[in-house]
Amino acid sequence: MGADEFLMYTEEERDFREYVKQFCLEEIVPHEDKIIKENIYSKEILYKIGQAGLMSVHHPKELGIGKYAGKGLVYETIVAEEVSAVVAGLDMARMASATLYGKPVSRFGTNFQKDKYLKPVIRGEKIGALGITEPNVGSDVAGMETHAEPKDDGFLLNGHKKYITNGSQANFLCVFAITDSEVHSKQGMSAFIIENTMPGFSVVKDLDLMGMNGARVSELIFENIFVPKENVLGNIGDGFAICMDELDSERVAIAAEALGYARPALEKAIGHSQTRVQFGKPIRLFEGVNFKIADMATDFEAARLLTLNSARRYDKGLSISKEAAMAKIFATKMAVDVCDSAIQILGGRGYEKENKLERYYRDAKLMEIGGGTSEILRYLVQREIFKEAKSKK
Numbered sequence: 001m002g003a004d005e006f007l008m009y010t011e012e013e014r015d016f017r018e019y020v021k022q023f024c025l026e027e028i029v030p031h032e033d034k035i036i037k038e039n040i041y042s043k044e045i046l047y048k049i050g051q052a053g054l055m056s057v058h059h060p061k062e063l064g065i066g067k068y069a070g071k072g073l074v075y076e077t078i079v080a081e082e083v084s085a086v087v088a089g090l091d092m093a094r095m096a097s098a099t100l101y102g103k104p105v106s107r108f109g110t111n112f113q114k115d116k117y118l119k120p121v122i123r124g125e126k127i128g129a130l131g132i133t134e135p136n137v138g139s140d141v142a143g144m145e146t147h148a149e150p151k152d153d154g155f156l157l158n159g160h161k162k163y164i165t166n167g168s169q170a171n172f173l174c175v176f177a178i179t180d181s182e183v184h185s186k187q188g189m190s191a192f193i194i195e196n197t198m199p200g201f202s203v204v205k206d207l208d209l210m211g212m213n214g215a216r217v218s219e220l221i222f223e224n225i226f227v228p229k230e231n232v233l234g235n236i237g238d239g240f241a242i243c244m245d246e247l248d249s250e251r252v253a254i255a256a257e258a259l260g261y262a263r264p265a266l267e268k269a270i271g272h273s274q275t276r277v278q279f280g281k282p283i284r285l286f287e288g289v290n291f292k293i294a295d296m297a298t299d300f301e302a303a304r305l306l307t308l309n310s311a312r313r314y315d316k317g318l319s320i321s322k323e324a325a326m327a328k329i330f331a332t333k334m335a336v337d338v339c340d341s342a343i344q345i346l347g348g349r350g351y352e353k354e355n356k357l358e359r360y361y362r363d364a365k366l367m368e369i370g371g372g373t374s375e376i377l378r379y380l381v382q383r384e385i386f387k388e389a390k391s392k393k
Contacts, residue, residue, distance in 0.1 A: 008308055009074075016068055016075060020082040023052050028086045035087050035214040036359065041169055042214065043127065046094060050124015054079050055098035058249070059106045063114060064122050072315035073249055077256035077307055084260025088363035089214030091257055096165035096215075097121055099253050101128030104174050104191060104246050108234040117172050117193050129170035131194070131220065132243060133163045139376040141176075141243060142185045146222065148177040148192065154228040155179070157192060157200075160221055163370070167218025168203040171196055175222065176239050189239030193231040200225035211362030244321075247372060249314060251324040254371045255307040255331035259300070261364040262335040265342040265357055266296050272346050289345055296338045303331035322384035325377040328367075332374065335364035 009017070027048050035042060049055060053066020057079060061070030068075060076099060083091035098121065105118045105128075120126040137143050146159025157177055161167070173194045180188035194201065204219040234242055270293060273284035283289045306327040313320045339361035343350035350357045368374050 008304070013074060013078065016071075017078050017082065019068075020054065020079055023049075023054065024082055024086045027052075028083065028090065032087055035090065037213075039213040041093065041216050042090065043169070045090060046097070046127065047124040049083070049094055050098075050122060054083075055094065055102070055122040055124060058099055059102060059118070059122055063106065063119055073252060073311040074308065074315055076249075076253055077259075077311050080253045080256035081260040081263070084257040084363075085264055087214050088257065088261055088360075089212040091260070092212055092215040093127075093166055093169075095250075095253055095257070096130065097128040097170075100130035100165065100246065100250055101170070101172065101174050103249055104130070104233060104242050105193065107245065108191070108238070108242055109193075110230070112230060113193060113233065121172065126171040127166050127169045129164055129166035129173045130246070131161045131164055131167075131173050131175035134160055135162045135219075138163075139373055142189075142240070144176060144178055144185055144189060146175070146177040147181065148179050148190065148227065151226060154226055154231070155192065157194070157222050157225045157227050160219075162219045163207070164218050164220055165370075166216060167220050168206050168216050173220075174233060176243055179236055179239075186240045187237055189243070190236050191233035191239040191242045192227045193233055194222070194225060194227060198225050198227070210365065211359065212366055213359075248320050248324045250371050251328040251377075252307060252310045252314065252320070254367050255303065255310070255324075255327040258328075258331040258335035258364060258367055259304055259307065261360045261367075262296075262300055262303070262338040265339045265360045266293075266300055268355065268357060269293055269296065269338075269342040269345045272349070283345075292341050292345060296341050299330075299334040300338060303327070303334045306330050322381055322388075325372070325380045325384075328371065329374050329377050329381070332364070332367040336361070336368060339364050 028045060034040060053068050056064025056066055056069035057071045057075035058073060080091055080095060102118060102121055105113055121128040134145055148155040148157040159177055175192050175194050176189055178185055178188055179190040200223040202221045204221055207217045209217060273289050273293060274282055276283045310320045310323040310327045313323055339357060343357045346355060349355055
């Protein structure tokens, strides 16, 4: 650990990072090659992650397990970084369950919903998924087409979701649907907790991705699923607000995952530049290499600071819509750029699968898209900037 990291994190946070690293070394590293080569979705490891308390950190202490339960988003970023540094797809599955699905239930669920639909998920016993994106709806969440109509003592839900992480594996899904088409979807959207055993739920397919081996991203159909009223999350019409609330913490956690993809790539580039000799001297002595490493390291540290700032603000109850978007924009681009530069520094070796850089590169690219594209987040950032400027006049 460098001096900067020593100053950025408390002693307890540093101890927690060591705890997570040790867990990864013992429980994930031995299975890394098999997960990647065979694209295995490991519920067994996800269960161990839950039992180790690594899905509990971002939830109230009374809902989770382990001494780190309830610690907050900073601790979630540590988990995201360390697990992603070993198997990115595994953390994508973990985060989709514990954070993307878990936080809406944690923040807006009834006691009944938390007991039945959240506690088993953050213990690793069950899998969760978040159902927002559709074939025709990505960044424009307000254009959602999935709908739910009142029926008896509940709702009939119909729709089509796509790019749903954990979709085919989830026991429980938090699904967003339009419940009032007469008003703008910001007022007419609601959230529902769906069980995968409910009649009418079906998996179309798991999508074949460029990267993220070890995860499952699915296309789903909901056909006349009856959802009892006790499975409405929050109140009818609260769906858009619940969705936006979830995205802030998700974006910070994704930024932390980006640190996990970039860190081993940066370390490999630094190590190789010191041992690779060309024209009679280590390539680290050539400005074409060492200036590149200086830029990589600078961007990495800046991404960590943006991510940590957002997480600390969130843990203090402050608004982070702008900060979370900034962190995700910068960290995800940093990860792609660092992986690309590392491949260039290693030359032919960087293009070999054995050195893992091409894997980090493919994994990193997804996160410029998922959780809000970099383009839509730039729009969000400028909107918040001018909103703040207007309020100061």
